[in-house]
Amino acid sequence: MRAAFDQIGLLPRQVWADRILDEARETTDPVHLVRLFDIHPGIAVKYVHAAHPDKALPRIR
Incomplete structure (x- = not known):
């Protein structure tokens, strides 16, 4: 498998x-990505922030 990645x-x-x-x-749903x-x-x-910089989501602490 590693050889295939090395080739590309x-x-x-x-x-x-x-x-x-x-x-x-x-999606803009981070829970979907978590699951x-x-x-x-x-x-x-x-x-989600990287994919949708125009949409503000609350920060998780």
Whole structure:
């Protein structure tokens, strides 16, 4: 598997992050990202902010 990533010049975490960002572009719901990708709610909010900079979401502490 690693050889395939080496051939295209990407790291697996870059593909993972791109997938989360793509999903965040489809929704403004960070809870959806938390459930789908099993990520921390604060990280999910950051992805939603990155995908929708024009929409303000409350910060999670």
